[in-house]
Amino acid sequence: MELVILDTAEAIAERAADKIEALLTTKPDAVLGTATGSSPLPLYDELTRRCAAGRLSFAQVTGFMLDEYVGLPAGHPERYATFMEVNLRSRVDMRPGSLHGPDALAEDLQAACAQYEEDMAAAGYCDLQILGIGSDGHIGFNEPGGPLDSRTHVDVLTEQTRRDNARFFGGDIDAVPTHCITQGLATIMEARSLVLIATGEGKAKAVAQLVEGEVSTDWPATVMQRHDDALVLVDPAAASLLTSR
Numbered sequence: 001m002e003l004v005i006l007d008t009a010e011a012i013a014e015r016a017a018d019k020i021e022a023l024l025t026t027k028p029d030a031v032l033g034t035a036t037g038s039s040p041l042p043l044y045d046e047l048t049r050r051c052a053a054g055r056l057s058f059a060q061v062t063g064f065m066l067d068e069y070v071g072l073p074a075g076h077p078e079r080y081a082t083f084m085e086v087n088l089r090s091r092v093d094m095r096p097g098s099l100h101g102p103d104a105l106a107e108d109l110q111a112a113c114a115q116y117e118e119d120m121a122a123a124g125y126c127d128l129q130i131l132g133i134g135s136d137g138h139i140g141f142n143e144p145g146g147p148l149d150s151r152t153h154v155d156v157l158t159e160q161t162r163r164d165n166a167r168f169f170g171g172d173i174d175a176v177p178t179h180c181i182t183q184g185l186a187t188i189m190e191a192r193s194l195v196l197i198a199t200g201e202g203k204a205k206a207v208a209q210l211v212e213g214e215v216s217t218d219w220p221a222t223v224m225q226r227h228d229d230a231l232v233l234v235d236p237a238a239a240s241l242l243t244s245r
């Protein structure tokens with residue numbers, strides 16, 4: 001795992017965008033794993049700029065989202081499908097319908113999970129997976145305690161995650177869904193490259209565990225230590241609890 005500490009969110013976005021640009025230059029029809037949350041937003045801005053400038057194209061890219069809330073109706077502004085459409089798909093030259101997510105509106109959620117895993121497998125999984133990290137160490141929505149070899153599944157959001165995400169729901173924790181569908185940790189680990197972005201003090205503990213802790217279900221992101229092409233991009237605040245800087 002490679003850790004890079006950069007001064008600003010913009011510098012982090014540029015570094016992550018460089019990696020994606022290099023991938024799309026060699027493989028224009030790459031499979032890209034996308035993440036929601038505020039951490040990757042500067043990266044999506046940077047990718048939009050580079051696309052507008054003709055430096056890269058998503059015309060042949062297939063995307064797979066990490067996760068989706070269960071219980072939000074189609075078109076809800078906080079659905080991750082909406083988030084990805086607004087913040088990336090519609091801003092670049094990515095074809096409508098080429099960015100996939102798990103069907104959290106399905107009646108049979110187990111079948112929807114199996115279908116999503118099958119679709120990702122059929123696409124050869126991701127060439128590059130973008131990741132954020134929860135303050136409790138989750139990646140995707142793989143909450144602490146879940147098995148490290150999980151595949152796409154329904155997960156239950158922790159109180160901490162719902163509290164963290166309440167800011168997107170008018171500060172009302174009760175408005176935050178309790179369940180989600182997420183790629184499993186083993187699904188995420190199938191990606192040929194992982195790029196995780198973490199900024200701000202609120203991520204410092206999770207980043208310290210990710211980089212310096214034992215691999216453990218208590219801090220799901222630690223599974224990334226077993227990946228041979230994982231890049232962790234953090235700002236000084238997110239790096240502030242690392243002991244061996």
Ligand SMILES: N[C@@H]1[C@@H](O)[C@H](O)[C@@H](COP(=O)(O)O)O[C@@H]1O
Pocket residue numbers: 035036037038039040066067131132133134135139140141161165
């Ligand atoms: N499911 C998403 C994660 O994929 C994301 O990494 C996390 C952090 O979000 P933020 O970047 O806004 O802190 O939020 C949600 O829980």
